[in-house]
Amino acid sequence: MSESPTFAAAALPPEDLRALEAFRQSAQMTVMVGADGSVLAVSPAALAELPALEHSSAWTVFGATGADPAQLCVEAGRRGWAGGAMQLQTATGRAWFSLDVRATHDPLGGAPAYVINLSDLSTHRALEARASQSERTLQLVLKVAPVALLISDRQDGRLLFATAAASRLLALPEDAHGDVVARLYAAHADHDAMRSAIGAGDTYGPVDVEGRAFNGAALSLRISAVPCVYEGRLAIVTTLLDIDEVRRSERALQAALEHERDLNQLQRRFVSMLSHEFRVPLAVIDSSAQRMMRKAYDMSADDIRKRGVRIRAAVARLTETVDTLLEDARMAEGSLEFSPRRIDLIPLMRAIIQQQAELQLRPRIEFAHDESLKVDADPFMVEHMFANLLSNAVKYAPDSDCVWVGAGQQGDRAEIVVRDQGVGIPAGELQQICNRFFRASTSAGIPGTGLGLHLVRQLAERHGGELRLDSAAGAGTTATLSLPIHQAPR
Template sequence: MWTNGGTVVSGELHRIFAMGGALPGLHGVGGDLERHGIALRVHLDRDQFHQLAAERPLPELILLDALSPEGHGLEDCRRLKENPLTRDIPVIILVLPEDEESRIGGLAAGAVDCVSNLVSAGEFVARIKRHIELGSVHARLRRRNEQLDTALASMGQGVCLFDEGGRLLLSNNRYAEVYGLDPSVIHPGQSLEDILNLRHGVGAVPATSTSDYLAWAEATNKGDTPQDWIKELKSGQIIRGYHQRTQDGGWVSTHEDITQAWLAERALAKAHAQAERAEQEARAAHARLLAAFEVVPEGLVLFDAEDRFVLWNRRYEQLYAESGDMLEKGMRFEDRLRAGLERGQYPEAVGREEEWLAERLAHHAEPSSKHEQRLPGNRWLRIEERRISDGGSVGIRVDITDLKMQEASFRLLFEGNPMPMWVYDRETLRFLHVNQAAIDHYGYGLEQFLTMRLSDIEAPQEFNRPEVLLFDVEDPASTRCSQHLKGDGTAIEVTVYSTCLNYKGKAASLMAVVDVTEAKRAEKALLQHRDTLEEMVRSRTVELARQTEELERMLEQEKQINELQRQFVSMASHEFRTPLAVIDGAAQRLIRRKEAATPEFLSEKADQIRSSVSRMLELMESILAAGRLDHGRISIVHKPCSIAEIIGTCSARQESIRRSHRFLLDLDRLPSTIYGDHPALDQVFSNLFSNAVKYAPDSPNVHVTGWQEGDNVCIAVRDEGIGIDADDLPKMFQRYFRARSSTGIAGTGIGLNLVKQIIELHGGSIVVTSSRGNGTTFTLRIPIGAEMSDEVRITAAR
C-alpha cells in the first residue's frame, strides 16, 4: 500500500508523495489515509522523486523527512520551492520533538507544517486533509484571479479599484498610460494623493488644487449611484471617467482619454491582482469583477473549461434580447445556441440549423477566433473569442450595425454608378469585382469577368507598354488613356481613373472608365476638316480667308472648351478620390481598432464615412445636372409650391450633414405659394447652403432672409466665412471657376453656374456681394406669378 496504494472512500482520490523513510514511526497512518481517499506514493530515489513530482497531474501534498541525520528533507523542500512547477505544492516535514532548529528551518524553506514523529496517526491524517483542502482553495483562487487578469487586460479603458481606506487594490497598465505615466510607478497600496503627485510631474491633473480634487473624489464616492464625469487636464487632455462605489465602501472607476481616442492601443494591458485571501476574498473579487464588467460598453462573457456560462454583463443580454431571459449561470453554450435557434435569433441559420450550429461551435472551439454574426432586425455583431489558461474562454460582442449600413451604402454607390467601374488585384491583375455598367458596356458576363485579368481587355498594341500594368502601383491615384476590347472584339478608346485601396485584405485598385471613342473620332475628323480648309484657303478669295479665320477662332474656342473639360475631369477625379480616401482610411482604422473600438470611436468613423458619401453624391448630382442643362434635358415645370418649405427642408438636411453649423431663418414675409419647379429650387438652395457651410468653417451661423418685393420674392443667403476677392466676383458664376480664397477647399466650380442657370430658367436673377474675410451674400429674385410661356423660358435660358 505504501508504494502504489490508495482506496477511494469519499468519492474523490487525492494523490500525495513521500520521500525516503518519512513515515517509519507513524503506525496506522496508511489505513487512515486510505479510508479518506488519499493515495500515498513513496519514493526512494531522490532524482526520480523530484522528476515525478513535477509531472502532471501534480501531487496535492508532499511529505519529507528531517528525522534522521541522513535525511535531506530541508534540502528537498528548498529544491521543490525553487521549481516553478512544484513551488505551490504544500509540503509537510517530519521532525523530532526536540529539534526546534529543523522545525524553524523547515518553515523557512517553505513548508506549510512541521510535524513531530510522536503525533498520533489520526492527527497526522487530519493535518494532511486540512492542507489538501487549503491547497484546493488556493488553486480555485488562482483560477479566479486568472479570469480577472484576462478580463481587465481585455478592457480598452484604464481601470482602477480602491478599498474603503482609499488605497489602490489593483489597476491595469492602461490606467497609468492614460495619464502619461510609466505603469511601473503605479502599484497597490498607493493612495489617490500619491498617484496625483505622480501625475503632477507630467501635467496630467486638472487645473484645480490637489485638495479640491481629493474633496471632489470623496464627495463622488459618497453617492450610491454611478457617476459619469469629464475632466480637462493641464496637459490639454480631456479625460472621461465612470465611477461606481463598491459594496465594501471602496470604488471602481474607468478612465479614457477622449482627446486622442483614435490613438488608443487595440490590446489592453494586463492587470496585477493582489489576491492572497481565502474563499471569502475570492467571492469579493468576483463581485468586483462583475462591477468592472458592467462598465465596459461591449458585450462581455466568460465560459469555463466545459463551455458553461460563468459571467456576463448586461450589454451581452441586451445584444441577444430574443433569448436573454433564458440565460443562467452554468448553462452550456450549445444549449444557449439551440434556445436562440428556437426563437429565430439567428436569421442565417433558417433551414440549415444543425449545419449552422456545427459551424458556430467550431468557431467557438478555436484558440482565438473572429467573425461576424447577423441578428434579427438586420443587426450585426463582431464576435471575438479567445481561450484562456484554465481551458475556459472569454468573448467580446461589438455592435457593428452602423458600419454595415455604411458599407452597404458604398456598395450601392459602386453597383449603381452609370460609369463602368471595377476592382482588380494589383499583384495578379485579376478582376475582383465589376459593376453592372461595366458588364453592360463591355459585353462580358460577371462570371466571365472574374476569370479574366486586366491585360485581357487591353488592345494588342497596349501589351508592350509596361506602364499599363504599373501605372497605379507607384502612384496611389492616376489617370491615363488606353485602348480596350469589348466582348464582341470592338476596340474602344478610354480614359481610366485609378486609385489604390484595400479589398478584402488584398492590395487592389479601383478603376473608373470613360469611353472617349466618339470624342476621339470627332477630334480626328475635325483635324482632317481643318487640313481641307487650309488647302482651300490657299486657292480661294479673301472672303474664304475671312471664313478660315472665323473657323480658327471656333477651333480656338473648342480648344478652350477641351481645356476646361480636362481641368474639370482632373478636378472631379481629385474630388472623388478625396472622399474615397477618407472612407478607406476610416475603414482601415475600424479594422485596426476592431478589438477595442468604443461607441464614440465607431460614431466618429461612421460620421466621416457618411460625410464623404454625402460629398460624392453632391458631386455626382452637380455633374449630372450640369450635363442635363448642356444637352437641354432639363425643363422647368412651374407648379404651385412653398419656397419657405423648400428652404426649411434644405437647411435641415444641411444641418444633419454638418452639425457644426446652424441656419437662422427669417421667412415670415414670404408668400405662402409661388409658381416654380420644386426639385430645381431644392437643388439651388442645397448648393447655396452647402457653399455657405463649406466656405465658413469657423463661423457656424448662416442667415437666410426672405421677403416679397412687388411680383417677386427675394431671398438672401449670408455667411460669415472667408469671403471673395473683389476681382473674382464677376467670374463667380462661370463654370469650373474657383475663387482664389477657396484654395484648399474641395469643389468643382459647377454649383454656382448651375444655380444661375436654374434661376434664369425661372425668369429670375442672382447676384453676389462679398469682400475677402467678411463673408458672402447671395441674393435671389424669382417671379411669383403663374407658369411662364416657352418663349420666355427659352429667352431666360439664353
C-alpha cells in the first residue's frame, strides 16, 4: 500500500482537520477502499486488529469465511448500503466481524470508494451460543419435568411444545398438531375466555374445566395459562392439573388420617383394657395369697379350697386375656396357622360346656344338638370360637337362670347357636361390636378385652363361615356361628 499522503495543516480547512483528527482518534474499525480493493485509508483501530491491511488488498484480507466483500461493495453502489458478516484473521486469531458497507467517493480524486465499518461479533456470537445452549437445556428440563405443560402459538394455537407428563395425561399422538388446547375444552366459551385473557396480556386461571383426552377419555382439569415468547414468537404456556388425581390423593390422605385416628383410639382402648384386665385378677391373686400366708394355720380346708378356686379363676382370666391378645396379633399378621380336618363338633362343645360349668355354677347351660355334627374345621379355632361365645353368654347374663346352646346342620352348613338373657347390646352398637377393642355400653363393670367377638368373626371368615348377632339392650343376645360342612381345596 502506498504511504498515506501527508497533509499540511495550512492546506486543509478547519472542518477537514477536525474530521481527520476524529478519524485518527476513533476506536471504530473503519477502512476506506477503492473499487479495486485498494486500501485508501484505515483507522488505527482497524490497523491494530488487521495489520495485513498495511500491505495487502482489502479483498485479500477480507477473503475469508463469510460474505464476499467485493459483492457487498457492488450492492452498496446500487443501494447506497450493504451489510454482512465474515470470519477474519486478526492479530490474535480468527474472529467473526459484521461489515457495514456504504458507498462514497474518494475525497482526493472523486473516484468511487467504499467505507467499511467492522464490528467484532465474538462476544455477540458467544452470547448467542450460550443462549442457544440454555434454550436446549431448558427444553430438555421441560421435556422430563413432571408437570403437564403445553406451549402453543398465540396467534393460531398451534402446538409448539409438550412435556412428557402432558403427553401422557392427554394421550397425545406423536404427530399431534393444531390447536391442542382448544380440544381440551368441552365448552367453547371457556376456551374463548382463556384466549381473551391472554390476548389482553393477562394471566388466566386456575380454572376447573371438563374436557377430553385425544383417546376420548373424560378429564377434569385445572388449567392456568400465561403469555410468553418461545423461539422468537408470541406463545402461551398452559399448565394442566388432573383434578381427579388430586381428588384421589385427597381421599387417600383422608383415609390415612382416619386410619391414624382409629389406631390412636385403638391404642387408648387397648391400654385401658389391659390395665383393667390385669389389675383385677392380680389383686385377687395377691389378696388371696396374703390371706393364706397370714392365716394358714387357722384356715379350714373348705376356706383354703375357696381361696384356691378364686386364685385359679383369676389365673384363668389372665391366661385368657394373654391368649386372646396373642391370637389377635397372630391373626393380624397372618401367622395363625389354619389346619382343618374332619372333626365332630358335639363332643368338643360338650367338653367346653363342662369346663364352663365347673368354673361358673350359674346360669345353667342347656345343650340341644344333633347326634353328630361333623365338619372340616380347625379344632383349635372352633374351640376358641365356641368357648368365647359361651363365656360371653355366661358373663353377660349373671342373673339369668339359663343359657341355651344349640348345634345342628342347616343345608350344607353347621350352625352353633348360643342364646342368653343378659344385658344385651344396644341396636346402634351392633355394627361396631365386632371391631377390635370395642365394648358395648351395657358391659360397664363387667370384665372383658373387647377382642373376643372380633376374633370369633375373623376365625369364622377364615373357615368361609360367618358370625351373626341378634341383640337388644336388656333383652339378651343370640349369637349364631355358621360354618361350611366341607372345606374347598386351597
